[in-house]
Amino acid sequence: MSAPTVIPVATAAPYDVVVGHGVLDRLPGLLPAGVQRVAIVCPESLEDLLEPLADLLDGYEVVVLQVPDGEESKDWEVAAACWEGLGEEGFTRSDAVVTLGGGATTDLGGFVAATWLRGVAVVHVPTTLLAMVDAAVGGKTGINTPAGKNLVGSFHEPAGVLCDLALLATLPREELVAGLGEVIKCGFIADPRILELVEETEPADLTADSPVLRELVERSVAVKAAVVAGDLKEKGGVDGHPGREALNYGHTLAHAIEKATGYGIRHGEAVAIGCVYVAELAARAGELSPELVARHRAAFGRVGLPTSWSGASFDDLLATMRVDKKSRGNQLRFVVLEDLAKPVVLAGPSEEDLRAAYAALAGS
Ligand SMILES: NC(=O)c1ccc[n+]([C@@H]2O[C@H](COP(=O)([O-])OP(=O)(O)OC[C@H]3O[C@@H](n4cnc5c(N)ncnc54)[C@H](O)[C@@H]3O)[C@@H](O)[C@H]2O)c1
Ligand SMILES: O=C(O)C(=O)C[C@@H](O)[C@H](O)[C@H](O)COP(=O)(O)O
Ligand SMILES: [Zn+2]
Secondary structure, eight states: OOOOEEEEEOSSSOEEEEEESSOGGGHHHHSOTTOOEEEEEEEGGGHHHHHHHHHTTTTSEEEEEEEOSGGGGSSHHHHHHHHHHHHHTTOOTTOEEEEEESHHHHHHHHHHHHHGGGOOEEEEEEOSHHIIIIITSSOEEEEEETTEEEEEEEEOOOSEEEEEGGGGGGSOHHHHHHHHHHHHHHHHHTOHHHHHHHHHSOGGGOOTTOHHHHHHHHHHHHHHHHHHHHOTTOOOOSTTOOGGGGGGTTHHHHHHHHHHTTSOSOHHHHHHHHHHHHHHHHHHHSOOOHHHHHHHHHHHHHTTOOOOOOOSOHHHHHHHHTTSTTOBTTBOEEEEEEETTEEEEEESOOHHHHHHHHHHHHHO
8 A cells, every 4th residue: 555645734733634544553643742641532333443543542541432423423412421521531631532433523522622621632533534535624623503503613623633544444335425525525616636536437436445535535635724724714715715614615505404304414415415506506696607507416416416405495494594604694605606616705695596596406
């Protein structure tokens, strides 16, 4: 296997994202100097991955904080149970959290690390494609509330991220496909080569050991690293670029769909639907060409992601979208494309355009 790729994230507190096969033994090297105790946040369902990881932490006192699987873990009561566990172990500021799991686990574990003692170090070991290319990188952490997705959280950057592609060997196909939703999103907002790779490759060939999958991971992480290095806290970009909000492409509707379904849809699937929706919106409220709208449907559809949806009333979805973090007062704001890899913010689109785009989404 080839050597690991190291992608630096050049924020004020820089760190590395290490991508490769069989790279788990790099974990101790990513922990800050002086750490004595490590709390591994991990769902019970990934127990088989836990033992080999804990074995690598010889010389540290290791505590395991077991959490529920998936979205169920992004809950304040689960965070409170983790705080309780850290308290019982007397965790100090020289100790660290390691997350082992998908994006739900890195979001929750990152939030626990961000809030315990107002912030202790965290290293993410993502085990899904989605978490490798997106959730583990960039420092957004959070939990859900009854009002919606990720409404409580903070920016807390990791000390390092370890993407061992070998871990994807056990990932169910639907989960890998869901991760491709965020990969393809990166293609549309910033790196069209990603789209070409997806369009050129037989989807079934995108497996854990595929060199193309590795290139897709590296390119997506590079997109995210560049965006967050320029605008970590989503204050806005320069020259009309939305800054970090660009990474939220497709997410305004996606999060509303997730809430409407009681999180019965995978995040990456909802993102695919949300991206088709904003493409339809940009075709009406902006100038996105019909060809680019069609390319959205083709790219997401090619890998098996949904490109149409009509599972809730638009009024319900609209109410949820109003509390999206990009909203300002009563004004909804969406990230749309004015062209390939040219994201812009569309502020206050008309309700007529919003509804027409939803009708187009249902009809496709
Ligand atoms: N913070 C961010 O910037 C950011 C970015 C994107 C997504 N997210 C969040 O990430 C979450 C989605 O992450 P996800 O798609 O990884 O879902 P997930 O964490 O729910 O994991 C999906 C499923 O895969 C299983 N799984 C994980 N790794 C496995 C492995 N190696 N083998 C077998 N099964 C495995 C899990 O147990 C789970 O059942 C959402 O909550 C989303 O909001 C956050
Ligand atoms: O990192 C970001 O910024 C993103 O928007 C990446 C998204 O893929 C991710 O789902 C994120 O959690 C959404 O953030 P939110 O601020 O809308 O909760
Ligand atoms: Zn996302």
